[in-house]
Amino acid sequence: MDAAPIGVVGTGYVGLVSAVCFAHLGHDVLCMDVDEAKIARLERGEVPIFEPGLEKLVSDNAARLSFTTSYDVLLDSCHILFIAVDTPPSPSGDADLSRVQYAVREIAARHGERLLVMKSTVPVGTGEKVMADLEALGAAGITYASNPEFLREGAAIQDFLEPDRIVIGSFREEDGAVVESLYRGIDTNVVRTSVPTAEMVKYASNAFLATKISFINEIANVCEQVGADVKTVAHGMGLDHRIGPHFLQAGIGYGGSCFPKDVQALKQLAGNSGYHFQLLNAVIEVNALQKRRVVGKLKERLGGLRGATVALLGLTFKPNTDDLREAASIVLAGRLIHEGVSVKAYDPMLDAGDHPLFPGVEICAEPVEALEGADAAVLVTEWPEFARLDWAAAAGAMARPLLIDGRNFVEPAVAAEAGLEYEGIGLGDVVPAPVAG
Numbered sequence: 001m002d003a004a005p006i007g008v009v010g011t012g013y014v015g016l017v018s019a020v021c022f023a024h025l026g027h028d029v030l031c032m033d034v035d036e037a038k039i040a041r042l043e044r045g046e047v048p049i050f051e052p053g054l055e056k057l058v059s060d061n062a063a064r065l066s067f068t069t070s071y072d073v074l075l076d077s078c079h080i081l082f083i084a085v086d087t088p089p090s091p092s093g094d095a096d097l098s099r100v101q102y103a104v105r106e107i108a109a110r111h112g113e114r115l116l117v118m119k120s121t122v123p124v125g126t127g128e129k130v131m132a133d134l135e136a137l138g139a140a141g142i143t144y145a146s147n148p149e150f151l152r153e154g155a156a157i158q159d160f161l162e163p164d165r166i167v168i169g170s171f172r173e174e175d176g177a178v179v180e181s182l183y184r185g186i187d188t189n190v191v192r193t194s195v196p197t198a199e200m201v202k203y204a205s206n207a208f209l210a211t212k213i214s215f216i217n218e219i220a221n222v223c224e225q226v227g228a229d230v231k232t233v234a235h236g237m238g239l240d241h242r243i244g245p246h247f248l249q250a251g252i253g254y255g256g257s258c259f260p261k262d263v264q265a266l267k268q269l270a271g272n273s274g275y276h277f278q279l280l281n282a283v284i285e286v287n288a289l290q291k292r293r294v295v296g297k298l299k300e301r302l303g304g305l306r307g308a309t310v311a312l313l314g315l316t317f318k319p320n321t322d323d324l325r326e327a328a329s330i331v332l333a334g335r336l337i338h339e340g341v342s343v344k345a346y347d348p349m350l351d352a353g354d355h356p357l358f359p360g361v362e363i364c365a366e367p368v369e370a371l372e373g374a375d376a377a378v379l380v381t382e383w384p385e386f387a388r389l390d391w392a393a394a395a396g397a398m399a400r401p402l403l404i405d406g407r408n409f410v411e412p413a414v415a416a417e418a419g420l421e422y423e424g425i426g427l428g429d430v431v432p433a434p435v436a437g
């Protein structure tokens with residue numbers, strides 16, 4: 001193994017997980033971040049994000065991991081540099097590449113032979129632009145590969161160590177081979193290709209998954225009109241191996257740090273190159289409307305919203321993460337407050353009190369506190385602990401035991417048994433299972 005450590009620039013969800021997993025595979029890894037507080041915590045052995053299993057993997061591999069906030073320190077010892085900085089949406093909808101560009105300039109300023117490996121999600125054409133920038137900066141010794149990341153928050157370690165595929169795009173064959181060698185020990189499909197193709201695999205994958213979600217959400221909305229049950233429809237569809245069961249759970253729309261920005265960025269990318277990507281427009285619009293459908297359901301059930309109290313159960317964009325980026329809860333809470341509703345909320349990742357993303361929302365320490373006296377509850381995030389909630393006690397604590405299940409997470413029969421008035425997304429008329437015999 002190369003004696004030099006692998007460098008990882010950016011220690012967020014992707015950078016830290018990648019670094020720790022590379023360490024687990026036997027590499028020494030030097031992690032660099034401009035966030036001094038984050039690096040200080042990591043140096044103390046603390047993990048600044050919540051990701052199941054990460055704390056243990058960090059401590060198991062502590063001997064192979066080191067941390068710095070200095071590009072000088074990073075570039076004094078590393079030849080292979082993974083870039084895993086954030087690429088958030090810009091106001092135009094294009095990906096904001098300023099952090100990537102910053103990192104590239106810092107690396108270019110310290111001459112040397114290096115291989116830059118892009119793990120951040122970047123628009124197709126970024127690799128070619130970075131190479132042109134490097135040439136303009138006179139950094140001739142730097143080569144480039146694209147190695148997009150497909151991990152899911154909440155299952156990130158497993159996704160990294162047991163991926164469905166590893167995609168590597170490179171301008172030179174030997175650079176792709178170097179990147180592939182770093183994953184030795186992982187048995188999976190490896191797709192070696194050009195840089196633009198690798199960049200497109202990432203965008204196309206996320207856009208397709210988002211399309212599946214918006215598709216099933218529209219089916220759910222039609223199910224509500226015609227009295228069909230979307231859960232059974234999805235089950236029946238998913239058994240067809242050409243379709244598959246994944247990403248067919250109807251709900252209140254996708255959120256998170258990836259799907260919204262990546263779908264938007266692909267739409268912009270197509271538009272910038274003269275192609276109108278109609279399908280993605282619909283995917284985005286359906287998702288935006290889906291986040292608001294719950295408000296309509298509440299209005300209809302409660303006969304108006306002004307003065308009502310609503311409890312939101314779960315705020316993170318999905319369970320098993322502390323990530324709130326683009327969470328449906330943000331739109332929902334904002335809409336409800338705008339309608340004159342008192343909003344209380346509970347999420348296992350959030351402390352009681354106020355939170356800047358949820359102005360006016362009272363965040364409670366326990367679910368029952370949020371439910372106490374509420375006219376309705378909305379299940380926003382399907383945290384496993386909600387499956388174990390005493391729903392009968394919840395119903396008893398509420399002023400009106402109405403549960404709008406934004407994730408179709410609670411079985412309607414369980415809700416009925418607990419005395420809850422229940423509505424999911426697209427559940428139509430649930431037909432009881434035939435009695436055996």
Ligand SMILES: NC(=O)c1ccc[n+]([C@@H]2O[C@H](COP(=O)([O-])OP(=O)(O)OC[C@H]3O[C@@H](n4cnc5c(N)ncnc54)[C@H](O)[C@@H]3O)[C@@H](O)[C@H]2O)c1
Pocket residue numbers: 009010011012013014015032033034035038084085086087099100102103119120121122149150151152153257258
């Ligand atoms: N989060 C996911 O589930 C996921 C999955 C696949 C791909 N991605 C992509 O990976 C990239 C990173 O996402 P993330 O969720 O890990 O982001 P993040 O915001 O959690 O982490 C980014 C880190 O980069 C650091 N950083 C920013 N600018 C820097 C610079 N110039 N030098 C050094 N460090 C810098 C930040 O301080 C932060 O710690 C994005 O492009 C994202 O689209 C994310």
